[in-house]
Every structure is written in structure tokens, then in C-alpha cells.
Amino acid sequence: xxxxxxxxxxxxxxxxxxxxxxxxxxxxxxxxxxxxxxxxxxxxxxxxxxxxxxxxxxxxxxxxxxxxxxxxxxxxxxxxxxxxxxxxxxxxxxxxxxxxxxxxxxxxxxxxxxxxxxxxxxxxxxxxxxxxxxxxxxxxxxxxxxxxxxxxxxxxxxxxxxxxxxxxxxxxxxxxxxxxxxxxxxxxxxxxxxxxxxxxxxxxxxxxxxxxxxxxxxxxxxxxxxxxxxxxxxxxxxxxxxxxxxxxxxxxxxxxxxxxxxxxxxxxxxxxxxxxxxxxxxxxxxxxxxxxxxxxxxxxxxxx
Amino acid sequence: xxxxxxxxxxxxxxxxxxxxxxxxxxxxxxxxxxxxxxxxxxxxxxxxxxxxxxxxxxxxxxxxxxxxxxxxxxxxxxxxxxxxxxxxxxxxxxxxxxxxxxxxxxxxxxxxxxxxxxxxxxxxxxxxxxxxxxxxxxxxxxxxxxxxxxxxxxxxxxxxxxxxxxxxxxxxxxxxxxxxxxxxxxxxxxxxxxxxxxxxxxxxxxxxxxxxxxxxxxxxxxxxxxxxxxxxxxxxxxxxxxxxxxxxxxxxxxxxxxxxxxxxxxxxxxxxxxxxxxxxxxxxxxxxxxxxxxxxxxxxxxxxxxxxxxxxxxxxxxxxxxxxxxxxxxxxxxxxxxxxxxxxxxxxxxxxxxxxxxxxxxxxxxxxxxxxxxxxxxx
Numbered sequence: 001x002x003x004x005x006x007x008x009x010x011x012x013x014x015x016x017x018x019x020x021x022x023x024x025x026x027x028x029x030x031x032x033x034x035x036x037x038x039x040x041x042x043x044x045x046x047x048x049x050x051x052x053x054x055x056x057x058x059x060x061x062x063x064x065x066x067x068x069x070x071x072x073x074x075x076x077x078x079x080x081x082x083x084x085x086x087x088x089x090x091x092x093x094x095x096x097x098x099x100x101x102x103x104x105x106x107x108x109x110x111x112x113x114x115x116x117x118x119x120x121x122x123x124x125x126x127x128x129x130x131x132x133x134x135x136x137x138x139x140x141x142x143x144x145x146x147x148x149x150x151x152x153x154x155x156x157x158x159x160x161x162x163x164x165x166x167x168x169x170x171x172x173x174x175x176x177x178x179x180x181x182x183x184x185x186x187x188x189x190x191x192x193x194x195x196x197x198x199x200x201x202x203x204x205x206x207x208x209x210x211x212x213x214x215x216x217x218x219x220x221x222x223x224x225x226x227x228x229x230x231x232x233x234x235x236x237x238x239x240x241x242x243x244x245x246x247x248x249x250x251x252x253x254x255x256x257x258x259x260x261x262x263x264x265x266x267x268x269x270x271x272x273x274x275x276x277x278x279x280x281x282x283x284x285x286x287x288x289x290x291x292x293x294x295x296x297x298x299x300x301x302x303x304x
Numbered sequence: 305x306x307x308x309x310x311x312x313x314x315x316x317x318x319x320x321x322x323x324x325x326x327x328x329x330x331x332x333x334x335x336x337x338x339x340x341x342x343x344x345x346x347x348x349x350x351x352x353x354x355x356x357x358x359x360x361x362x363x364x365x366x367x368x369x370x371x372x373x374x375x376x377x378x379x380x381x382x383x384x385x386x387x388x389x390x391x392x393x394x395x396x397x398x399x400x401x402x403x404x405x406x407x408x409x410x411x412x413x414x415x416x417x418x419x420x421x422x423x424x425x426x427x428x429x430x431x432x433x434x435x436x437x438x439x440x441x442x443x444x445x446x447x448x449x450x451x452x453x454x455x456x457x458x459x460x461x462x463x464x465x466x467x468x469x470x471x472x473x474x475x476x477x478x479x480x481x482x483x484x485x486x487x488x489x490x491x492x493x494x495x496x497x498x499x500x501x502x503x504x505x506x507x508x509x510x511x512x513x514x515x516x517x518x519x520x521x522x523x524x525x526x527x528x529x530x531x532x533x534x535x536x537x538x539x540x541x542x543x544x545x546x547x548x549x550x551x552x553x554x555x556x557x558x559x560x561x562x563x564x565x566x567x568x569x570x571x572x573x574x575x576x577x578x579x580x581x582x583x584x585x586x587x588x589x590x591x592x593x594x595x596x597x598x599x600x601x602x603x604x605x606x607x608x609x610x611x612x613x614x615x616x617x618x619x620x621x622x623x624x625x626x627x628x629x630x631x632x633x634x635x636x637x638x639x640x641x642x643x644x645x646x647x648x649x650x651x652x653x654x655x656x657x658x659x660x661x662x663x664x665x666x667x668x669x670x671x672x673x674x675x676x677x678x679x680x681x682x683x
Contacts, residue, residue, distance in 0.1 A: 072509070072512035168514055
């Protein structure tokens with residue numbers, strides 16, 4: 001049973017089909033990439049998964065439970081955390097306050113108890129701040145702890161946002177372009193953080209990302225969207241050299257479109273395993289993708 | 305210089321203990337002054353003080369909606385009026401004591417506001433403002449005209465019970481209620497309800513992704529604002545001891561909004577000061593009647609006061625909207641920070657971003673230059 005199971009989801013805005021019959025799965029502890037040119041419908045799909053938009057057709061299952069009809073906050077309560085393209089943070093408050101705000105569901109007291117200042121709430125608030133500090137340290141943002149987010153640069157805020165999403169205690173992380181605004185070194189560090197997250201917290205990640213080195217390094221599997229449809233899927237390296245993907249990004253006709261079609265989803269059959277916890281299993285099966293070797297990458301850098 | 309740079313550790317914290325004493329003394333002086341004020345002045349002054357306190361309560365109510373939740377209400381006089389008439393009705397008809405009728409007035413105000421909250425789920429911004437405006441006008445014309453409840457044009461009396469018959473003791477009661485509401489407001493903002501309101505104001509989708517139920521918290525904000533406004537109205541009823549519907553006109557709703565904005569949206573200290581100032585303004589102008597300051601204004605004294613009040617409020621509002629969006633609170637921020645035990649925020653430490661005038665720039669450069677100089681010396 002896949003962790004997240006999106007079954008032929010279709011989302012239309014009037015006559016525009018933003019997502020047409022999209023089917024994708026994310027296994028537990030996997031890091032799955034969702035790529036595609038601008039306007040391909042990636043963020044729309046995120047909005048469908050998180051419940052911002054109701055879908056027109058199709059179902060979404062999370063941990064075997066049909067969540068298609070649930071509201072956004074109910075899905076969040078099930079453990080779906082999400083970052084936003086334009087920063088999912090609360091303006092006018094500090095970094096720490098943002099991370100405490102994000103722990104809304106963890107704060108296990110009632111609204112009225114909090115308002116009248118019931119003694120137990122003070123202890124809970126202390127715990128929330130303690131956990132927020134821990135997350136800040138994990139991401140390496142402790143120095144910005146008490147700064148108001150409006151004063152911070154975008155690159156830092158992108159990481160603060162990741163921290164806020166982590167503070168919601170998600171089991172599934174939906175990251176919308178986590179490396180946008182980061183320098184190459186910073187996005188390298190982000191890659192470390194994402195891999196550590198999987199190792200140490202055991203979180204599953206589905207991320208929209210344009211930065212190729214990061215995608216290739218981190219993702220176990222990639223789905224490619226174009227014009228609202230699923231173009232192809234497969235292991236990072238296979239997808240990267242897929243002619244239709246290159247065509248989608250750079251425009252023009254893919255070599256094999258009319259004649260011999262490019263092998264669809266080169267790696268679909270065997271190699272789908274999370275690298276982290278299931279590493280040993282993957283190794284014994286001999287299918288761990290060779291994501292370390294950089295050769296051949298510079299030949300096709302279609303995403304930049 | 306170097307010792308100062310290193311002095312942010314525990315050494316400085318210990319030194320701070322002595323530095324805190326004058327701040328504490330000033331705080332004690334301020335709160336002590338407020339505490340003994342009603343007792344030490346005439347009954348008339350105490351009554352005016354009570355009005356200022358009630359305005360502060362209403363200001364807190366507006367602040368919950370506009371400052372924290374980012375919604376708008378131009379019908380706040382209706383919430384206050386509903387509270388006032390509820391308290392008066394419960395006391396004069398059902399004979400409920402004050403300590404029951406005022407909280408009940410708050411609950412009724414909250415229930416009425418919840419209806420508007422349900423509307424706010426579907427409308428936002430200007431349209432919501434229009435609906436609240438219409439609601440205020442509707443209440444003024446219809447609800448407040450129901451003879452059985454409000455006594456029609458004649459109004460309804462709300463006599464104060466025994467310990468509070470004097471204006472001075474009543475002033476203390478209102479002060480206690482304000483203190484209680486300030487505490488609630490403080491805890492609300494520091495717990496999940498307040499944080500949810502701020503998150504919703506910032507971005508509804510983000511708030512929902514944090515697991516906050518937008519419907520619950522949006523309506524909750526209206527309920528909260530209605531409860532506080534209802535309590536304010538109840539206190540007002542017992543202050544006047546006679547409530548008439550003519551007291552709750554649209555102008556009053558504008559006053560409530562403007563005083564909160566001038567005070568500083570989202571900052572309870574500023575809101576209390578702004579509201580109290582607005583309540584006192586007519587009296588201040590009245591006491592100026594003998595001087596040349598307002599003598600040149602047209603009309604009788606009462607007209608002069610109205611004109612002067614509108615002029616001053618308008619100027620303050622324009623200043624707030626164009627130059628100081630944080631209102632009075634923003635201006636007082638360094639002082640309140642200092643009084644709360646934090647270091648006085650100097651300009652060179654944290655230069656303001658958008659207001660980077662040339663002078664600030666050169667200052668910053670000088671600081672940087674001197675820093676590099678000291679560093680090179682050390683090196």
C-alpha cells in the first residue's frame with residue numbers, strides 16, 4: 001500500500017484542465033520529485049493533495065485512507081505538511097513565533113484554557129518553544145531565532161518555512177520549490193537536511209523542484225508533469241536524459257516522438273526503493289540508483 | 305570597547321539587575337497613579353475616567369477583530385449597543401445583579417457578532433465592511449427601536465447596585481474589568497487562539513496547513529470581539545445608568561475604529577492609550593474653552609468641541625495612515641521596551657529598513673568604519 005496514492009486526479013478551472021488524470025504514488029520514506037516547466041500544474045496538484053482545491057475527478061488516499069473529501073486542516077491533522085511557493089509564514093512575527101504557531105495541533109489545550117491562562121498552558125507553551133528551538137538548531141537557523149521574518153532574506157525564510165512545516169510534525173512533506181532563492185551551496189546543505197530528515201525523523205517527501213543537482217541527489221523517483229498531464233516517470237537519471245522531458249523544458253520536437261518512442265519510464269519496474277531506511281533492502285536487490293556520479297549531467301541541464 | 309562587545313553574557317545580566325530598579329519604579333508610579341487617580345479626584349473626573357476605561361475596553365474589542373484577525377467592522381456601535389441594552393434590560397426587567405448582567409451582555413454581544421462572523425466567511429475586505437456598516441445601521445433603526453426591549457426612544461434605565469452607586473467605586477470596577485480583559489488579551493495572543501488569528505490574517509491557506517480550522521477561528525474572532533464589546537456596552541449602560549438608542553450612532557462606530565487605528569492596531573498598550581485619549585479629547589477641549597486656542601472656532605462651545613475633536617482626530621488619523629502606520633504604539637515602542645526590561649532600542653543598532661534616510665546611512669557607515677578601525681587595532 002503506497003503512503004500517498006493519487007488516483008487519476010483531474011482538476012479543471014473552467015475550460016482549463018490544470019491536472020488531467022494524474023496518477024502518482026509515493027511510498028513510505030521515499031523522496032519523490034515532481035518536475036515540469038512553469039504552468040505544468042505542479043502546484044495545482046499540491047493544492048489538490050492538501051485540499052486547497054476540491055478535485056473534479058479522482059481520489060487521493062493517504063496511508064490507505066481516502067482523504068479526497070477532507071478539508072485542508074483535517075488533512076494537516078493526518079500528517080500532511082506543506083510548504084508554499086510564496087512562503088507559508090506568518091508575517092510580522094519572529095522566526096521562533098512562526099515555529100510555535102506551526103505547532104498548533106501539538107498544543108493540546110483548548111482555546112479557552114489558553115485564553116484564561118490556565119497554569120498547564122504555560123508548561124505546554126514552554127515545550128512548544130523548546131521543540132521550536134530544536135528544529136531551528138536542526139536546520140541551522142538558531143542565529144535568526146528572535147528576528148522578525150519581514151526583515152530576513154528570502155533564502156533564509158525558505159529554510160524557516162521548512163522548519164515551520166517540520167514543526168507541524170508531518171509524516172508526509174510536500175515541498176514546493178524548497179531550494180528557490182538559495183545559492184548552490186545552500187541548496188547543497190538543503191539536500192543534506194532533507195536526507196537527514198528521512199534518516200532521523202523518518203519523513204516521506206514529495207517535492208516540486210527545479211534545481212537539477214538537488215533533485216538527482218535526493219530523489220528516489222521522479223514524476224514529470226507537462227501541460228497538466230503526466231509526461232513520464234522514472235529514476236532521476238533516466239528522466240533527466242529522457243528526450244520528451246528535454247523537449248518539454250527547451251521546446252521543440254523530441255527525437256523519438258513520431259518514430260520509435262523513447263522507452264517510457266526507464267526505471268519504473270525495478271528500482272523503486274527509498275534510499276534511507278530501506279537502504280539495505282535496496283542494496284541486496286542491487287537496485288540502488290547511482291546518484292553520486294556526476295558524469296553526463298552537464299550534457300543535459302534542461303531544468304535551468 | 306572590547307569589554308562591551310563581550311558583555312552580552314551573564315556578567316551583563318547581573319549588572320542589569322540594578323539597572324532594572326528605575327524602570328520598575330517608573331512602572332509602579334504609572335500603575336499606582338492610575339490606581340489612585342479615581343479616588344483622588346472629583347466624582348465628575350472619576351466619571352470621565354470611567355468613560356476612558358470603557359473606551360479602552362471597546363478599543364480592545366475592535367483590536368481583536370482588526371488588529372489580530374485582520375477583519376473589519378464598521379458596525380461596532382451595534383455590538384456595544386446590544387451589550388448596553390442587554391445589561392439594562394436584564395437589570396431593570398429581570399432584576400439580575402450587575403455582576404451577572406454585564407457578563408451576560410457580553411455573551412449576547414458574542415452571539416450577535418457570531419452571526420456577522422458567519423457572513424465574514426463568505427465576504428472579505430470592502431464587502432464585509434459594507435455588511436457590518438449595514439448591520440450597524442439596521443440595529444440602530446430596528447433592534448434598538450423595539451419598545452419592549454429598549455424602551456423605544458425613552459430608553460431604559462440601568463441603576464447601579466449598592467457598592468457601586470458612587471462614580472468612584474464604579475470607576476474601580478471598570479478598571480478591574482479592563483485589567484481582566486487585558487490579561488485575557490495577553491494570554492490569548494500568547495496561546496493558540498491568538499496565533500491562529502495572526503496566521504489567518506497573514507494567509508488562510510498557510511493557517512489551514514498548520515491544522516487550524518479557518519471557519520472556527522474566523523467566527524471565533526467575531527465572537528471574541530462581540531463578547532468584549534458587549535461587556536464594554538454593559539459597563540457603559542451602568543455608567544450612564546440610562547441607555548437610549550441615540551447613544552449608538554454610526555459616528556460612534558467610526559470613532560471606535562479610528563481610536564484603535566491611532567492607538568496602533570495589534571498592540572494593546574497603544575490601543576488602550578489611543579482609546580482613552582479619544583474618550584478624553586472632548587473634555588480636554590472643553591477645558592480649553594477659556595483659552596485663545598479654540599476661541600476662534602465657530603459656534604457655541606459644544607460646537608467648537610465637536611469641530612476641534614474632528615480636526616484633531618483627522619490629523620492624527622492622517623499621520624498614522626501616512627507616516628506612522630504603527631500608531632501611538634509605534635512611537636512608544638522604545639519606551640515600552642525599556643520599561644519591560646529590555647535595552648533601549650538605539651537607532652544605530654537596528655536601522656529601520658524602509659526609512660533609510662541619508663543621515664541614517666552615513667551613521668551606519670560611520671559605525672561600520674569605527675568597528676573596522678577597532679578591529680584592525682585589535683588585530
